Amino acid sequence: MKPPPALERVFERAFRRLGLNRPAPVFSATFYPFAGLRSSIRLRGNLAAARVADVLEAAPVVVLDAVAEILVARLFGRTPSREARAVYLRFVLSPAIRPRIESVRRCRSRPHSNPRPGRAFDLGAIFTRLNRRYFTGRISVSGLRWSARPLRTVLGHYDPGHGTITVNRCLDSPRVPRYVLDYLVFHEMLHAEFPVEPNGARRVIHSRSGHWLVEGAFICGGSMMASVERRRALRRQSLRREGFGGRRGLGSVGDLAHL
Numbered sequence: 001m002k003p004p005p006a007l008e009r010v011f012e013r014a015f016r017r018l019g020l021n022r023p024a025p026v027f028s029a030t031f032y033p034f035a036g037l038r039s040s041i042r043l044r045g046n047l048a049a050a051r052v053a054d055v056l057e058a059a060p061v062v063v064l065d066a067v068a069e070i071l072v073a074r075l076f077g078r079t080p081s082r083e084a085r086a087v088y089l090r091f092v093l094s095p096a097i098r099p100r101i102e103s104v105r106r107c108r109s110r111p112h113s114n115p116r117p118g119r120a121f122d123l124g125a126i127f128t129r130l131n132r133r134y135f136t137g138r139i140s141v142s143g144l145r146w147s148a149r150p151l152r153t154v155l156g157h158y159d160p161g162h163g164t165i166t167v168n169r170c171l172d173s174p175r176v177p178r179y180v181l182d183y184l185v186f187h188e189m190l191h192a193e194f195p196v197e198p199n200g201a202r203r204v205i206h207s208r209s210g211h212w213l214v215e216g217a218f219i220c221g222g223s224m225m226a227s228v229e230r231r232r233a234l235r236r237q238s239l240r241r242e243g244f245g246g247r248r249g250l251g252s253v254g255d256l257a258h259l
Contacts, residue, residue, distance in 0.1 A: 007031075007064070009048055011041075014068035020076055029068075031057045035108035036161065037092055037101060041071040048075065055097075063091045098195075105161030118172040120148055126185050127165070139189050141165055146172055148165050156184045158191035165189070 011027040025048040032039075032051035041050040057068075065083040073080040091097060117253045121192060123144040131139050144165040147154075152171045165188045171181060 004254075006061075007052070010061070010064050011048070011055065011068045011072060014065065015073045017069060018073055018078055020078070022076070026102045028223075033108065039067055039071060041075050043075055055101055056189045059091060062087055066091075091246075097137040105159075116146070118169075120174045120176070121178070121181050122174050122204070123165070123167060123185065126181055127189070130182065130186050130189060134186065137188065139192050141189075141192060144185075149239065158188040160192070163192075 005031040008027045012024065015024050015027075023046075025043060027048050027050065029050040029052065031054040033072040034051070034053045034055075037053050037055065039050070039052045039056070041048055050068070050071060054062070056063065056067060066080075066087040070080040070088060071077075092101065109123055123146070125142070127139075127144050130210075131137050140163070143165070145164060145166045146169040147166055148169075151168045155168050155171070158164075158168065165185065167181070167184060167188075171184070217227050
């Protein structure tokens with residue numbers, strides 16, 4: 001897809017706005033049919049090649065300015081402005097745009113997960129029991145799956161585009177207590193109940209108004225005054241036995257950056 005001539009100039013403006021103490025590279029920019037919102041920029045020699053998700057092609061110029069600033073800032077190890085992040089999040093999380101993004105994801109990607117039943121746990125049975133008890137049966141998903149391979153840093157994931165809940169297959173073990181799976185599936189169900197919201201320059205994935213209040217009641221067995229820390233400590237101990245450790249790095253610095 002041929003980009004409008006202004007797209008390179010958007011990245012040039014972003015570079016100047018950041019006030020970087022280095023010569024400006026030559027920018028090449030194009031819209032690319034990513035399976036969602038993933039945009040990227042790569043620096044090779046003096047050429048900075050950017051690929052912007054084509055779902056943003058009709059976005060206002062101020063949104064493209066924000067995307068360019070975020071990408072260029074991350075490429076050169078700088079922090080993008082709060083204004084740029086707020087503009088980007090308000091646009092991509094708006095009710096008018098979010099359905100189109102999720103539709104593109106459904107068309108262009110498929111879940112990397114295993115639809116086969118678990119060896120130790122039945123995700124469908126866990127979901128049905130929790131849905132009836134805590135959500136009066138109103139949560140609807142199109143699939144409950146184990147991950148296609150063991151994951152080191154992700155325990156579970158709710159995909160709003162495909163409407164699926166995926167759980168790390170490492171947890172499909174008799175050594176894992178059932179309440180760990182209950183908690184994890186319940187947590188991902190809350191993502192279906194409380195969608196991501198913008199809050200200035202941040203994404204609110206676990207909203208204080210709903211998500212954590214409901215989850216706290218679940219962890220405490222219905223009592224907000226019960227020992228949350230004890231239950232969490234037991235869960236961490238169980239996960240360490242299954243080989244989980246470390247933290248996932250955030251962002252990218254160097255010759256490649258992405259959104």
